[in-house]
Amino acid sequence: MxxxxxxxxxxxxxxxxxxxxxTVPLWENNVDGKSWEGLVEKAFQLYGKEEGITLYIHLPFCESLCTYCGCNKRITKNHGVEYPYILALLNEWNKYLKILGEKPKLAGIHLGGGTPTFFSPDNLYFLLGTIIDDCEVLPNKEFSFEGHPNNTSYSHLENLAELGFDRVSYGIQDFDPQVQKAIHRIQPLESVEKAVFNARELRYQSINFDLIYGLPFQTICTMTETFEAVKSLQPDRIAFYSYAHVPSSFPAQKSYEKDLPNELEKREMYEFGKEMLLQMGYVEIGMDHFAKPNDSLNLAKEEGELHRNFMGYTTSPSKILLGLGASSISDIHIGYAQNTKSIETYQSELKDSEWSIIKGHQLxxxxxxxxxxxxxxxxxxxxxxxxxxxxxxxxxxxxxxxxxxxxxxxxxxxxxxxxxxxxxxxxxxxxxxxxxxxxxxxxxxxxxxxxx
Missing domain, CATH: 1.10.10.920 (Arc Repressor Mutant, subunit A)
Structure with a gap:
């Protein structure tokens, strides 16, 4: 209906x-570094020892600006920024290890951005290998990362697979050339095909496509071509997001305001896309998300064991999500904390062994x-x-x-x-x-x- x-x-x-x-705008900001340490220790004793912990690692660098994007990012072609940022991440991780007081069980890792594959395969291997060595990895763990089809190389996929990563999410958004040009996200179908082929060759268990409806110049006709490409590539999951037009926060979005669909057209796009996905055999998981019937997300939904956190829907029951990196958010069920958005401030404070928390909330x-x-x-x-x-x-x-x-x-x-x-x-x-x-x-x- x-x-x-x-x-x-x-x-x-x-x-x-x-x-x-x-929600973040309504936090009381009653958390500082010392009180956060106490909350994390309490939450770990309550939940973490049995369920394990999950990590979200924010890697904020991108080589070019995608104008639709609402993420915290830094646009640069200087890859010299990678190693200093990695050291800050490891400093923050070591602060958490001191609080936990033991080798934690690791239920999952997700790399978000920015563009995680901005970082070289070797630097990612060093960062993640160091963190994983500090943990007891649970048998049902979920390790995933966000990849840009244009720069996710075979070496990226191979190095991460060696560390246990078997899930990748590719930011597609739309395959239409005019739409891609408007949002400054130009990626040929051939690049996506290659990225998908490489992941499957390396036995990745789950490939997700991020798609967006409501973008400038999108029509039912252009979306038909996008979904035909999706049908040919058969990703395991689809995140079908509504474009969030907030030009007051992201001024680059003003460049195409007159080219956006109206409310009814936008809803028709969602209904059209949803029907296309259902015809392809996908199941609607919940808000924005679809998956194949045998995918773990759908199985968790059927069993009433679906969960949700800052990364979206997940099958992980872990109530402790520790966010590492500039602007990342931690959710430990009884409290939240967000790091500063400034990369320089984040690196400086972690270098001085300080927390880099700018806001938080004790529930x-x-x-x-x-x-x-x-x-x-x-x-x-x-x-x-x-x-x-x-x-x-x-x-x-x-x-x-x-x-x-x-x-x-x-x-x-x-x-x-x-x-x-x-x-x-x-x-x-x-x-x-x-x-x-x-x-x-x-x-x-x-x-x-x-x-x-």
């Missing part, structure tokens, strides 16, 4: 993606309950609404939930709220009704991308 034009107009409002609760007991509720809604499309949370929601938001039920977006009976097939499209809007932190600050203007 599809949303009507009236519902699209009603619910296409700015909304968080809920990779965290509270209250109610925060944890709301966080778990929102994760249930986004991962499983249903949740039990405890009286404590329901009674904390203003009458206005309770009425909105009842209106959504009348509109066929959800069912709410005897404390169990379940999202309908049509309601999945507005899951972010549904989660907002339980976002007690945002409701309390509703008079403040917060910057989020639109939900549809």
């Amino acid at each position: 599809k949303l009507s034009p009236e519902l699209i107009q009603k619910y296409n409002t700015p909304a968080p993606r809920y990779t965290s609760y509270p 209250t007991e109610l925060d944890v309950k709301v966080k778990e509720l929102i994760l249930d809604l986004i991962c499983n499309h249903e949740a039990v609404i405890e009286d404590e949370i329901w009674d904390s929601i203003p009458f206005e938001n309770q009425e909105t939930i009842r209106d959504m039920e009348t509109e066929g977006l959800l069912n709410f009976n005897n404390k169990l709220l379940s999202i309908t097939e049509m309601g999945v499209a507005v899951v972010r809007n549904i989660c907002m009704q339980f976002d007690l932190r945002m409701i309390a600050k509703k008079s403040e203007k917060l910057v989020f991308s639109k939900s549809i």
Whole structure:
């Protein structure tokens, strides 16, 4: 079932993606270096010893600017920046090892950017090999990285495979030449084919494509060609993201404002792309994500064991995600911390054995309950609404939930709220009704991308 034009107009409002609760703009910033150490130690004792830890490593360098991108990045062709940054990462990692006090179990690593494959294969091998040697790697670990098809070489894939990496995500976005030119992300189909072939030759178990709808000059016609290319390459997973147009934060996006599709056209693009993927045999996992039926993400969804963190949907049950690198965010279930976005400041502070934390949040007991509720809604499309949370929601938001039920977006009976097939499209809007932190600050203007 599809949303009507009236519902699209009603619910296409700015909304968080809920990779965290509270969302970053609503953190209380009540965490400093010393209190963060105490929280990490507590969380490790509660969860980490059994479940292990997951690492997110932010590698922020890119050789050219992709204008659609909202990530923290540094544009440079100077590869001399690699080694000093690696030393800072290892300094931060060693600070965490001191807190943990033992050889941690490692459940996963994800390299994000920027462009991780900006770094040479040898430098990546040195960085990651050092970290992995400090850990006990769990048998069901997931090691993945983001690769640019233009510069992910066979050596990159080979070196990372030797370390246990068997998952790669290629940032495709769109195959149409005019769209690629507008967003300054030009990569021929031949480059993508080669990157996919190399990964499969080296026995990578999972290949993901990132695709975006709502880009300048995109039409149903151009998207047809993109999805035909996807069909020929058969990636295991698809992340099908809505383009986030936030020119106030990313001025380069102003260059093509007049060339963007309108709200209805954009929604039609999503519905078209979704139908194409379903016809190819992919299963809709949740917000933005699709996978083949035998993929571990879909199996986890079917078993009710899907999880979500700052990296998106995951099968890892680990509640401790430690972020290393400039701007990276750590989520230890009972607290968050984000590093400074300045690469120079990050390197300088880690060189002096200081933490480089600029903001954070220690969750209250109610925060944890709301966080778990929102994760249930986004991962499983249903949740039990405890009286404590329901009674904390203003009458206005309770009425909105009842209106959504009348509109066929959800069912709410005897404390169990379940999202309908049509309601999945507005899951972010549904989660907002339980976002007690945002409701309390509703008079403040917060910057989020639109939900549809």
